[in-house]
Amino acid sequence: MAPVSCWADDEVRERTRRTRRRLLLAAARLFGEDGYHGASVADILAAAGLTKGALYFHFRSKYALAEALVTEVQRSWLSIEIQIADRGLDPLWRLLVETDAYVARWMYDAVVRGASQALGDPELLAMRGHWFERWETATADLLVDASAAGLLAAEVDPRRAARAVVAIATGNYTLADGPEDFWARMTESWEGLLPVLTCPAWRAGWADSPWHTRPAPDPEAYRLAREP
Template sequence: MTPSVTPLPASALLAPVSRWADDEVRERTRRTRRRLLLAAAGLFDEAGYRGASLSDILAAAGLTKGALYFHFRSKYALAEALLTEVERSWEAVVREIAGRGLDPLWRLLVETDSYVARWMYDPVVRGASRSLDDPELLALRTRWFGGWETATIERLTEASAAGLLAAEVDPRRAGRAVVAVATGNYALAVGPDDLWARMTESWEGLLPIMAPQAWREGWAASPWRDRPGPDPEAYRLAREP
């Protein structure tokens, strides 16, 4: 069965901006907690998990030890809370993309763009990512990348079932490769723009191998290559306390 090709509007390819996903209803408590998370994320991003002290985090947040220990027992608890926020805000991004009516392969492209955009500009994601380089947080790192890999394999399994993968492509192997390529690009990129360009080039190399001709023709005719990159200011504003 040859999959149908549906023209896509450029708006369907935009990476959604990630926003806070916490559910604290009391404004003062919510703002204090967010200030602590943002301060921790900023310092983790700059100095790594080990290089950021609790006193530095408190100074950056402009808060007291009492405020810290009301919300978090330790620096590890801060890092774990950052990852939880990353996961929950990602779920909201995935739901928004799912509502666009895209096929599974297009969903994977937009989801990967969104993942990369968060790596580039979301301060919470950047701080969490840098902190997970520390050996003390290995379990959290495994949780993050394991979840991403599982979700990517799931999307490619859906694509295979819909006839959107070449017959010889195994969704599990391909999913692991996509995550490995994205992670490698993140490690090699010289700044956000280079990361975005590297991922675009990577898909231009992967999709001709993975997707059948009919889908590739729709992809080639789409506005995907001219899609705008993420807006740094939008990501910053979305993470205001």
């Protein structure tokens, strides 16, 4: 007699996924509120409503939880980049749209906020370095493509410009007085940077575009996207 096709295994896998997501979301929210050092394992378990056994089934330590959060963020970045690449935009417009997507998640995605707050802890210095290196590389790749397409001003070094973009975004996040201020600061920063970085033809098209009046992100959409 043939066995039933893996129904129990499928149920276990789904339950395991839900438990893992609950742990990650609880850790992210507490890291976002209290920082990596300030959030204890006991606090995370209480927030998730789970036991130590559930935690150690998935993660061997609080550090491993933080590592998993950073990996989740990096995977979400890659997913965003793939979706935007399929829209047929030129490299500069891709950079603008990708940055908006990153900023929106930095503002309202609990996992991104928790991971970025955790990376401020000295214990996670190596992870922080990889995070920013990956961001700078992705930004530089787009600006190199923009330069090759003649979209940048002749004197602009795309790799130096990429470092400036990442530094400005990080500074805006640090200085912003809440999510709405972060969005406004990034808009103002682009309005200051792009006239210097870009060629006249691209700049004219951007100046006449509806980008300047684009709507701010919807917080509820990002909250619901992370519900376990």
